[in-house]
Amino acid sequence: MxxxxxxxxxxxxxxxxxxxxxxxxxxxxxxxxxxxxxxxPQIAAVAIVTRDADEKFLLVQRGENPGKGLWGLPGGFVEMGETVHDALAREILEETGYAIESGDLVGVWSFFNDTRKIAGIAMVYATRVAGGELRIASDSVNAEWVTYERALEFPLAFETHREALRVWAKRET
Ligand SMILES: [Zn+2]
Structure with a gap:
């Protein structure tokens, strides 16, 4: 970009x-x-990762800019030759160590940087842990299982993620 x-x-x-x-x-x-x-615009595949144990989902702390040190949903850009779901599975495995099962599309959001010179499209999916163990790597430095209410107390990097979580939380209840 x-x-x-x-x-x-x-x-x-x-x-x-x-x-x-x-x-x-x-x-x-x-x-x-x-x-x-x-x-x-580049396409970002973003995941709300849930698990069977409870109603919590995974927030990751970003180790790279944009939003270094802030928190967000795991995900990344779709590479040439990948489907959105390929990218989703790859990024989540890289960042969290989990193999995931993709569920419903939560929504699609356009996003821009401050100057509007950089633009992307975030496709946010509800996903579930299908295997693996939490292992922080790639451009994430920390991760936490949180409830929706708890997530809102974190300094979130992207408004898009906040909006996606709002839509997802409303649908779940
Ligand atoms: Zn030329």
Whole structure:
């Protein structure tokens, strides 16, 4: 996820790019070969991970920016060649050590950084632990099983996660 002027050279032929109006927006365009760079939001697969033992779900403390030190739902960006569910399973295993079973889609939310130059789409799924043991790794530094009420007391990194939890909690009761 890069700023508009960050594509300095053509990805196809290496010529210097120009910013030009193209399909009704300012976009990096190559004056030599005509390559147009289209920016698109990245898809984030995000999980509300529950377990059989109780009504709690997993919050993780972020070890990397954005939101380093703050808490959020585990998840990450969908890589090329993966389905959303592939990405969900991979990210949760990396961050928490759990194999998960995907359940219902809780919702889809657009998100932006402060300057609106970076954009993503979060797809939030209800999931359940299917195996494995809690093992913090990847870009998480801590994890806790929490109730919805308890989660709201944590400094959450993303408004999107708060909103997803609100929708999920309402549906569960
Ligand atoms: Zn070019």
């Amino acid at each position: 890069l700023a508009l002027d960050s594509i300095k050279f053509c990805l196809r032929c290496g010529h210097a790019m120009e910013l030009r109006e193209e399909s009704e927006r300012l976009r990096p365009v190559c004056p030599r070969c005509g390559y147009v760079h289209y920016f698109a």
